[in-house]
Amino acid sequence: QAADKKVLAFVVNGASDFWKIAEAGVKKAQGELPNYDLQLKYPEQAAAAVQQRMMDDLVAAGAAGIMVSAVDPKNQTEHLNKVASQTLLFTTDSDAPNSKRIAYIGSSNTELGKDAGKMMLKALPNGGKCVGFVGLPGADNARERIEGVKETIKGSKIELVDVRGDEIDQTRAKRNVEDILAAMPDVSCMVGFYSYNTPRIYEVLKEAGKLGKIQIIGFDEDPITLGGVKEGSIAGTVVQQPYEWGYQGMKLMAAYIGGNKSGVPANGIIIVPGKVIDKSNVDDFMASMKAMLKK
Amino acid sequence: MNKKDLSLLVLILVVGAVVAFINPRFLYVGNLSNTLNQVGMFGIFSIAEAFVIIIGGIELSVGSVIALLGVLFIDLIVNHDVNWVLALAMIIAAGLAIGAVHGTLVTKIGIQPFVVTLCGLLIYRGAARYYTEDATAGFGFGASFPMLEWLTAGRTNILGFPLPHSVIALFVIAVIAWVVLHRSVFGRYLYAVGKNEEAARYSGIRSGRVVIAAYVICGGLTAFAAILIAMYTRSISPAVHGSFYELYAIAAAVLGGCSLRGGEGSIVGVVLGTVLLQVLQNLVNLLGIPSSLNFAVMGTVILIGVLADQYLVQRRRRATTAKGVPQASGAGASVGASAE
């Protein structure tokens, strides 16, 4: 009978924990949308070609709607249009404004970067050298976050001297931190741009006994990041709300298919703002996360 | 078509039938056309790889070359306004040059092919990333090269079936490669060098040149595939574009009967190997299998296929020997295979 239900697919840009939270949102939406079959799809590689292939196949399999976190929205426009011509298309996470997608739901990475920049200004009143760590430095989300940070700290005594990439290999991610510690003894803050970068920074500094001496600013809500925030050794972290993307996005798509188009604004952009988590609100946040993931 | 190719074809048909039974959309024109398009692109560089494997070498830099040349191609026509015909010629020339360098390092300097092409894998990937500063290279919105696009990524309706041009290209290349490998003198030389380089040299074959030629062919075909793939994705993230494609290529070649020891393999087999790999990819998406299982399904089907094939071969052999009919040659094959 499941085959009779309309399929709504959420195609993400690669496997990661982050999308687990979105999945929780999708699951919640599934509970409220019994007539739909909601699927979360992970392409086996974070490559545009692989993702495109996956969407082609989904269209072929008759999906009623697709919400996609495009790997490379700028250049995928044409293909997204092709998908949009055959089924309902939402974008999330990173927008493709020139495409014929119906709506975008997500946050703005530049804004998130700015939030992190503000946190750095607060944590390092006397300025200092910072080094960033990221999975794929060329990816749009990474670039925008880095841009946001740089824009905010411009003119201050804080300097982002380098951003090291690791191809999403955790061993290298950790090793990069170790190497930077060896190469730049005067580094005074480290920024983890991807969710797993911050815990790796935390662990290396902990092993080196440098916790507290070097400020850590993170993105996303890895449990170790949150633990570090709670402990006070991580200055803070900027989180997005993928749960909301998954939940609201799916509900909106279902409504749209059902004929109710009021949820989508004229420009089609629905921004779910990010949140700055520091010592003051970390307990609340952790509690709410727990509650969300439980369902 | 030899026996090995035949059993591969049977495996593809069985898998296809099962998928079609579960989800008839598998047979929809659009889906078949999409899958064929993938076969076209992947098949071309798998054939490229097969040439090198047949002479007993290996080419690991396929994926990186696809990334680097793809980036360069897009850069040439988008940012440098080079005429696309010229750009295409330049990229193919670059591919041939890369092949020539690899071949020369292998034969004249005597470095193991694995080492040469591993360095290639690393260097070309790095070069692509450095060149674009890790940014995605793409056409951007609205950029349009209608003729080029139609030629490389377009489809032509043939009896109502939108036949992707990539698969036409593959067909033409496969036919030529088949003639070259299986009918021409040069093909004989390729196999001879792969089987026993020493004996080939004693027979007056300039084995060095043959090896270089194989790498050059491989480089040129890979460059062509790089262009098709670039025109398909229309955007290239240099850090990941084409990564692992060398494994796809080697897997297709090996599935198609190539031995990594050299001297074996057929073009029909390589194309069928590519088809199998692509049908498996399609299957996962069509049957709604969790994408995390994509790889696992692919691996399992291949394994089952190979196991079934072996089982049948052994049963047939046992049956014939029991009947007193002289058994097939290569009695040592099943054991000897362990060293293959």
Next chain:
Amino acid sequence: MNKKDLSLLVLILVVGAVVAFINPRFLYVGNLSNTLNQVGMFGIFSIAEAFVIIIGGIELSVGSVIALLGVLFIDLIVNHDVNWVLALAMIIAAGLAIGAVHGTLVTKIGIQPFVVTLCGLLIYRGAARYYTEDATAGFGFGASFPMLEWLTAGRTNILGFPLPHSVIALFVIAVIAWVVLHRSVFGRYLYAVGKNEEAARYSGIRSGRVVIAAYVICGGLTAFAAILIAMYTRSISPAVHGSFYELYAIAAAVLGGCSLRGGEGSIVGVVLGTVLLQVLQNLVNLLGIPSSLNFAVMGTVILIGVLADQYLVQRRRRATTAKGVPQASGAGASVGASAE
């Protein structure tokens, strides 16, 4: 230590000296200790790979096995409260079992090692992802197994140098492997089977068992490395953890003198190959080279090293023959290498 190992050592020393000259921090205790730690982890599974390469096989599933067993290990001790000693034993047993399956498929069923382990690569990666539903497996904040952590990821101060335990483990394993390969009867058989399986069988060696044993050893060592790596990263994203590590392992083995045709290779060489690869990684970060160039630097240095080695070998040979001294062995090596 043979000549090949020696020239590898020279290459490492040259690279090290250049890096130390540009950035003296390369020689700081902390940095050396970190690099050694990496050498420890990567060296163990490179030795594992070498065993299989020596018997003329290949093992492509190293990276996937590291991901799967790492995930299982963390899951066992974090979520199932299994005592870590027991968990460790279970994981090693699983590794041995995987090796036994691969070996059996290769010898008894007669499937090419490339195909068997490619399927392994796909299946284990898929299994790891499916098992965790693509979520990262990790210890979470504050979870602590002091004894296990100290043993696997700790360091012991020796004469003021914090020696990572992983490198101690590598040392012990390398010594045992060296004795086994280069001094024991079993090692002889490994080389014999790798060189000429048929002749080995004619000499009464049970080549099937030898091949299986090599895969089993490889599986066990890889499992051990998987645990060390899991304890180092403390978190595993099953989709990417350890991917490409088989290439590292094969590269280290090949740099260290193993031939993919089997029958060749030394443990000292494999360890040195690992050291070179890790020093190169370290170099990129220390010299502040853009991380996008990481791969390119690695490839270039390896290529230059191999080229220099070949150049010196050929010069030495020319010099000796000119002087009338009998030339070094392997007159055919430089030519024959093209087929290797």
Next chain:
Amino acid sequence: MSEPFLELVDISKNYPGVVALDHVDLSVSRGEVIALIGENGAGKSTLMRVLGGVVEPSGGLLRVDGVERSSLTVAEAIKAGIAFVHQELNLFDNLDVAGNVFIGREPVYGGPLRLIDRKQLHARVRPLLERLGADFGPDAPLAELSLAQHQLVEIMKALSLDARLVIMDEPTSSLTLTETDRLMRVIAALKADGVSVIFITHRLNEVVQCADRAVVLRDGHVVGSLRRDELAPAAMIRLMIGRDLKSLYVPPAAPPGASVLDIDGAVTSTYPDRAVSLSVRRGEILGLAGLVGSGRTELARAIFGVDPLQAGAIRLDGEAIRVASPRAAIDHGIYLIPEDRKGCGLLLDVSIAENISLPDLASYLRFFLVNTARETANARTQRERLKIRAPDVGTTVGSLSGGNQQKVVLAKWLSMRPKVLIFDEPTRGVDVGAKQEIYDMLRRLTDAGVAILMISSDMEEVIGVSDRIAVMHEGAISGFLDRSQFSEHNVLQLAVGHAVE
């Protein structure tokens, strides 16, 4: 003679399209030396492989010490005291000599660790080396030894086994008289110790020298058995090929012409301080004799462009030529038939037809493609001419008997138009009948104006076929012999470096 301890009863073996053995009986008693002779492809090696546990018979049974069984494995054969010197050498060129001799039976210490006791290993190999008069040490890497030296290692391997029965499948095919003599003495010593020997050879004088009994195979049957007192080459030939053979030497139709190939002070890498000079004239067969390792193969390889010439010059028809590669040599009309057929001569898993056409594919072209019909036709002709025993020219070469493989190597070159032919051990493992065919062909070639340099370790062949003999000793020519001076004694004198009186 005591009771037979080993019996083969009614053994058959079928291969696709070939009946290799057809109900063969053979029994072996203690201390008996049996010569097994027959044409190429008669089934000698196959019979011995059955005994050595390498091949499973299709029918019949083996009786070892009275115990009956349908087949043996290699390990069981070794346990039963059967040692085997294979016709196609089975050695490991990544190990040293000692490692090869004792592979599978290394002396060990260290209990369960089973570490190799190198000292003892070498100590055990040394007497064997002396016994065979080998000029290399136990730790010589095998990769650096010549083919004949490999053969000695194989023999040592069998001798080291402490066997009750030693099977030697053409052990002398690339040995010269000196080593062969030593081997004959070894066999006599084995016999005295009560060890039995089965000896396969195509050199019939060796049979006369050492055998107690000769068993003759033809087409997979035993066609006869000769007692020691009946052993004479003529009788053996009659049983083997069913007819008599005329004498070996056929004089050239015309006296030799001008010299075609001149080698002037050629230096090879193994003997860097010795130079070779010789010339081969149109229409003559120049035999090149010498001891194992005297550098004949090295010289041939250098002329053919496989190895670079360290010094000296090669002139063809009086003009200096540079031969940088085999291709260049072939373009000049200089061909080499190599001694190592498995390594350099053949593609083992390729058909006979494709092997034969390989060096000359350009002449089978039709629109750039290979004309397979013509290829097959030519291969069939060659098969007829050389009597290659195979079901069809599509058969893979690897499944042929050793001598037939050698004939394919010859066929590769004989269908082309050479100026100079260098044969390195042309009849290695070829039976007497076919040998005669080959000699006739050599003569036909020289009569057509070809110059032939024939390297051979077979004394009978050197003396019986050559028009002139050059003898090498340690990398240099130690003398030439004209037909009037031909004798075993003279060749040997020169081979060990003495002058001829």
